[in-house]
Amino acid sequence: MKTKFAVIVFPGSNCDHDAYYAAKDVLGQEAEFVWHKETDLRGADAVILPGGFSHGDYLRTGAIARFSPVMDAVRRFAAAGGPVLGICNGFQILLEAGLLPGAMLRNRELKFRCEHVHVRVDETDTPFTLACRPQQVLRIPIAHGEGNYFTTPDELRKLEQNRQIVFRYVDASGVASDEANPNGSIVSIAGICNERRNVVGLMPHPERACELAVGSADGRIIFESVLAARAAGVLTTAGSASA
């Protein structure tokens, strides 16, 4: 049985086709675009909020998109345990929507960083990392100006206690350091999950690293994890997650 991915399209999303391609053409699963004005996720098994510049990044990244009609459906889907992945701007939207804790600041050096980085998978019990080895290092690209993750000391303690820090920026050997941190993110955070672990956000772009022809296929495992999670029966699927 194929897994159906819904790719949400906001005005200004620009990685929606890459996410669709990763799900449909690389993995051979089903994928559908869902416009942000829609209120139904069409029976999707997994939801992707793609990268881009929704609403031109006006006010703050993700600040306007969080009020899109589709976000109520995404919220219900997440509340029912459905897997939701926010990539880059999608991560920023999840933060603004309060589906994940924290906020983004401008990159430490104020530069828009567009390059391949190494990220370490620190938690493998999420639907987007289940197929990874613990501490597996992935080489995938980043492309952002506001990926400097910030949260309060209390919230950071909670993230650490609950093992919600899923991805960290590291060097090629898997060691986190100031030099390997491209944006000044607190404790080298590249991605986190919610307490229930079904909502994951990350700044790097796994959908841009699914084939060797584009420089790396390391990102593929993020999408394959959804299939693994579904096969393992640890995923709430369409029937029970649809509101």
Added chain:
Amino acid sequence: MRARVFVTLKPSVFDPQGKTIVDALHTLGYGGVEDVRQGKYFELELAAHSSETARSMASEVADKLLANPVIESYRIEIDGTSH
């Protein structure tokens, strides 16, 4: 009525833009500028007849949209007189 809303990063939050600006000012010879914090400024035209109503409307939209409470705080000033 007009409300003016000033949104700034909380003191505990690092401001990369403010830091870059103060560095530039030092390069320009303004060593006396000890710190810069960058923020956002909004002018709201409100259909409100009292400054209390205006303040409460401005405060509601600041909470909901203009400021992100994780990293920012805001201050409101109300202009104009009631009808």
